[in-house]
Amino acid sequence: MINEIIDFGLELQVEVANPDTCDSPLGLTFYSYELNHVVTTPVYLEQVQNTVFRSHSVPSWVHGFCDENRDMVFQLNEPHALVRVDQSIETDEPLTSVLQLHREKPNYQVDQKYARVNQSHNPFAQLSVKQFVYEASPHHSIFNAEVIKLGMWKPVHFVHQGMRGIYSTSEVDTNKPVILFVHGINDSPLTFNYFAEKLQNEHAQIWFYFYPSGESIAINGRELFTQVTQLQKRYGIPKIDVIAHSMGGLVVRDYINRCNVYDNCNKVHSFTSISTPWGGNADATKGASRSPFVFPVWKDMATNSQFLTELFDQPYPSHLPHYLMFGYQPQSTLVFESNDGVVTIESMLQPKAQEQARRVIGYKADHTGILKNENVAAQLIKNIQQE
Numbered sequence: 001m002i003n004e005i006i007d008f009g010l011e012l013q014v015e016v017a018n019p020d021t022c023d024s025p026l027g028l029t030f031y032s033y034e035l036n037h038v039v040t041t042p043v044y045l046e047q048v049q050n051t052v053f054r055s056h057s058v059p060s061w062v063h064g065f066c067d068e069n070r071d072m073v074f075q076l077n078e079p080h081a082l083v084r085v086d087q088s089i090e091t092d093e094p095l096t097s098v099l100q101l102h103r104e105k106p107n108y109q110v111d112q113k114y115a116r117v118n119q120s121h122n123p124f125a126q127l128s129v130k131q132f133v134y135e136a137s138p139h140h141s142i143f144n145a146e147v148i149k150l151g152m153w154k155p156v157h158f159v160h161q162g163m164r165g166i167y168s169t170s171e172v173d174t175n176k177p178v179i180l181f182v183h184g185i186n187d188s189p190l191t192f193n194y195f196a197e198k199l200q201n202e203h204a205q206i207w208f209y210f211y212p213s214g215e216s217i218a219i220n221g222r223e224l225f226t227q228v229t230q231l232q233k234r235y236g237i238p239k240i241d242v243i244a245h246s247m248g249g250l251v252v253r254d255y256i257n258r259c260n261v262y263d264n265c266n267k268v269h270s271f272t273s274i275s276t277p278w279g280g281n282a283d284a285t286k287g288a289s290r291s292p293f294v295f296p297v298w299k300d301m302a303t304n305s306q307f308l309t310e311l312f313d314q315p316y317p318s319h320l321p322h323y324l325m326f327g328y329q330p331q332s333t334l335v336f337e338s339n340d341g342v343v344t345i346e347s348m349l350q351p352k353a354q355e356q357a358r359r360v361i362g363y364k365a366d367h368t369g370i371l372k373n374e375n376v377a378a379q380l381i382k383n384i385q386q387e
Helices: 145-155 154-158 190-199 217-235 247-262 284-290 296-301 306-311 349-357 373-384
Strands: 010-016 026-034 037-045 051-055 059-068 080-084 097-098 165-168 178-182 205-208 240-244 267-275 322-328 360-364
Touching: 010 026, 010 059, 059 097, 080 097, 080 373, 145 154, 165 217, 178 190, 178 247, 190 205, 190 240, 217 247, 217 296, 240 247, 240 373, 247 267, 267 373, 296 306, 322 349, 322 373, 349 360, 360 373
Parallel strands: 010 097, 178 205, 178 240, 240 267, 267 322, 322 360
Antiparallel strands: 010 051, 026 037, 026 059, 059 080, 165 205
């Protein structure tokens, strides 16, 4: 029996009616009201695009502006718009707010029971690299089981508690390349302890992407793109090698699609996926079709889902090597389909994923054991050192 409230949030689609007026990043602020106080949620998009956002409460207002000077702050002379969200519409589709950007001097007259929009300064939370925290007992780590569970069952609360982000094992060094690890479903950066120890050296810095795995893969991919893009600009990171386990490979492929569209993949040196279910997961398919509570991630992970179908529509960057690594177990008479204990070989070796891969390498290891495999660690080092 499920006895917890599952919070996947409400969806709001933001459309820009006149996108031709803005060829700069788009800043958005959502204004919500909870327990008589104002909650603001800032979002920063590299390109003007129509997209769907998820919130645990539908915002009453959306303010957007074209950040022409790229300082992440609203200037009075920048194209902008303020729209009220119509919360009276009852529909299963996302609520839609249309922004008509204009340069007229702001003169927002907002009812006193709502927040007044600051007319001269619209601050955005500066993205930063968070400190990786690991203590002897995983229960005391910020990546503990309760936080992981929160990310699966209540992804919106996970985000509002500030848990999603890039974490580093050391102070950021602008001269060192980055090795970025991306975990899979219902997991955390701690799953990469063995590899991080093997790959840590004086010539590179280790980063981790921690995200709510119950959320849509596309949303987590979009957030990874946003954060990495901004951190690259801030710190001038010379090179990034990305290593992803399981579903994390799907998150990274979505990220690569985005950076490829915006011609921003030049700093990504290599991508290694480990035991990724490129063809989906049968259990997710069952959950999406039978469960009364459907996780957004289940929809994306279901075999032949729209997300998986469209994932390979975007051409893979020719300069970026993809090393597809997978594990397998000796065939058992009780198992009718070859797998690594979690993901089938058929899914991990989905033909389109193989086509984009520079190398496909298999290891005798199960789904989690592969993350502590000495031969895999040695190959990761080779992938990163490859010219």
